[in-house]
Amino acid sequence: MAGVVFDKVSKFFGDVEVIRELSLEVRDDEFMVLVGPSGCGKSTALRMVAGLEETSAGTIRIGDRVVNDLPPKDRDIAMVFQSYALYPHMSVRENLDFGLRNKKMERAEIDRRVGEAARILGLDAYLDRKPRQLSGGQRQRVAVGRAIVRQPAVFLFDEPLSNLDASLRVQMRAEIIGLQRRLRTTTIYVTHDQIEAMTMGHRIAVLHAGELQQVGTPLAVYEQPANLFVARFIGTPPMNFLRGRLGGGRVTGAGFAFDLAGPAAGAVGGMDGREVLVGVRPENLRDERPIAGRPAATVRLRVELVETLGYEVHVHGRLGDALLVAKVDPHAVPPVDAEVDLVVELDRLHLFDAASERRLAQ
Numbered sequence: 001m002a003g004v005v006f007d008k009v010s011k012f013f014g015d016v017e018v019i020r021e022l023s024l025e026v027r028d029d030e031f032m033v034l035v036g037p038s039g040c041g042k043s044t045a046l047r048m049v050a051g052l053e054e055t056s057a058g059t060i061r062i063g064d065r066v067v068n069d070l071p072p073k074d075r076d077i078a079m080v081f082q083s084y085a086l087y088p089h090m091s092v093r094e095n096l097d098f099g100l101r102n103k104k105m106e107r108a109e110i111d112r113r114v115g116e117a118a119r120i121l122g123l124d125a126y127l128d129r130k131p132r133q134l135s136g137g138q139r140q141r142v143a144v145g146r147a148i149v150r151q152p153a154v155f156l157f158d159e160p161l162s163n164l165d166a167s168l169r170v171q172m173r174a175e176i177i178g179l180q181r182r183l184r185t186t187t188i189y190v191t192h193d194q195i196e197a198m199t200m201g202h203r204i205a206v207l208h209a210g211e212l213q214q215v216g217t218p219l220a221v222y223e224q225p226a227n228l229f230v231a232r233f234i235g236t237p238p239m240n241f242l243r244g245r246l247g248g249g250r251v252t253g254a255g256f257a258f259d260l261a262g263p264a265a266g267a268v269g270g271m272d273g274r275e276v277l278v279g280v281r282p283e284n285l286r287d288e289r290p291i292a293g294r295p296a297a298t299v300r301l302r303v304e305l306v307e308t309l310g311y312e313v314h315v316h317g318r319l320g321d322a323l324l325v326a327k328v329d330p331h332a333v334p335p336v337d338a339e340v341d342l343v344v345e346l347d348r349l350h351l352f353d354a355a356s357e358r359r360l361a362q
């Protein structure tokens with residue numbers, strides 16, 4: 001077992017910097033998810049840990065070894081790719097034991113490990129099949145099995161579920177979480193899917209344009225996004241934003257004036273006149289009556305679109321220039337063009353500096 005440490009790691013392709021001074025500590029036994037939009041550098045970061053890409057600057061440690069100059073086979077990692085990369089002409093058993101045979105491991109130990117992986121992953125019945133005789137989910141399991149049998153210090157997953165359909169993805173997500181809990185192997189898992197990140201990671205690290213934005217537990221990142229990018233990226237439907245100005249313990253803008261409450265109130269003392277973006281999550285913009293004892297304000301929205309999901313309904317409506325989304329009671333859906341009064345939970349507001357886009361109140 002071992003943690004993984006990125007210490008001011010940068011990566012250039014030619015003169016383009018695609019990872020900038022990434023510092024991140026993945027703890028021993030931890031399930032860390034690297035999440036961010038396409039092209040932000042997730043795979044590159046992972047491939048540097050695996051030794052498939054050179055590191056341009058900084059150091060990467062696995063356990064207490066600096067691995068920058070170690071070849072991939074000496075790093076004690078196992079990587080699972082999006083394209084399972086199975087050997088098509090080999091059976092499932094041969095795919096699973098190939099790496100171990102190459103290491104000249106004893107047959108009895110190989111059989112023990114392959115047997116155990118097959119059992120954990122429910123592949124016993126398929127050991128003699130070829131990959132083309134398996135479903136996508138089964139192939140994915142073989143790819144994971146190949147990583148397990150090596151009993152590495154670190155698992156690296158690069159979007160391993162994105163080729164699967166939605167329901168299988170949910171199932172494999174649960175399997176991978178269970179597997180990691182059982183094996184307690186340090187894991188770095190890359191995805192662009194924020195739901196996957198939120199549901200799988202002990203902690204998540206949000207990357208944008210090669211720069212680390214925030215690291216924390218899923219809940220901490222959700223409740224206290226460090227900047228506008230993270231606030232927009234994590235959460236569905238995304239957080240709403242209103243442009244406003246601070247003054248006298250309130251934030252005021254087109255169509256609204258909110259008294260500041262909760263942590264925000266204390267944190268913005270002395271900032272009167274500052275331009276801010278007020279973030280309101282759709283679930284904190286509600287069609288119910290205010291909860292007694294919780295500070296609330298009311299805003300009036302003109303409904304433009306109603307999305308019914310069954311378990312909840314999203315109402316899109318206009319307030320001044322801003323288009324807001326609210327989650328409302330599925331049994332009391334307003335018609336399009338109606339005006340609705342919605343409650344804003346003032347102790348759940350997020351405030352961001354309009355210029356720096358950083359969170360103001362912690």
Ligand SMILES: Nc1ncnc2c1ncn2[C@@H]1O[C@H](COP(=O)(O)OP(=O)(O)OP(=O)(O)O)[C@@H](O)[C@H]1O
Nearest residue numbers: 013018036037038039040041042043044045191192
């Ligand atoms: N071999 C390469 N040569 C030049 N540029 C590269 C190379 N590999 C990646 N890049 C660039 O580096 C940036 C980061 O790529 P990377 O594959 O790490 O992104 P990603 O976050 O994994 O994206 P995705 O979610 O689409 O897989 C991108 O702008 C990409 O075009």
Ligand SMILES: [Mg+2]
Nearest residue numbers: 042043044158
């Ligand atoms: Mg990638």
